[in-house]
Amino acid sequence: MRAQMLSMAESAADMAFARELLAGLGPVETRRMFGGVGLYAGPVMFGLLDDGRIYLKTDASLKADLAAAGAVSWLYTERKGPMAGVPQQTSYWSLPDAALDDPDEACDWARRALAVAEAKKAEAQRGRRRG
Numbered sequence: 001m002r003a004q005m006l007s008m009a010e011s012a013a014d015m016a017f018a019r020e021l022l023a024g025l026g027p028v029e030t031r032r033m034f035g036g037v038g039l040y041a042g043p044v045m046f047g048l049l050d051d052g053r054i055y056l057k058t059d060a061s062l063k064a065d066l067a068a069a070g071a072v073s074w075l076y077t078e079r080k081g082p083m084a085g086v087p088q089q090t091s092y093w094s095l096p097d098a099a100l101d102d103p104d105e106a107c108d109w110a111r112r113a114l115a116v117a118e119a120k121k122a123e124a125q126r127g128r129r130r131g
Helices: 001-019 062-069 097-101 102-128
Strands: 029-033 036-041 042-051 053-055 075-079 089-093
Touching: 001 029, 001 036, 029 062, 042 102, 053 102, 062 089, 062 102, 089 102, 097 102
Parallel strands: none
Antiparallel strands: 029 036, 036 042, 042 053, 053 089, 075 089
């Protein structure tokens, strides 16, 4: 029970750090989900927190730029099914370490991630209207 309380406190600290770091983006909300935390600007999820690390939604261009800056992919491992136990690369990439001490740089990366997330959401909504 004590370990569970410590991890909850650590998670609360991680969420507060992310909101503070990205405050220049405007209001950023954190919402618990699937053992991690989603980062939202309004109704759009543009990032996530997992194991104390901030990850941002990417497209090919942002992914390449983040990788060049030393970022790493968030790996997802399914628990069941044919891919159980196999780590899979996702479209979320970590905020570069240098940005963790520089709110302006962190917000620049986050703005790009938000633009990607908004574009993907709009694309999905257009697809639903057609179908």
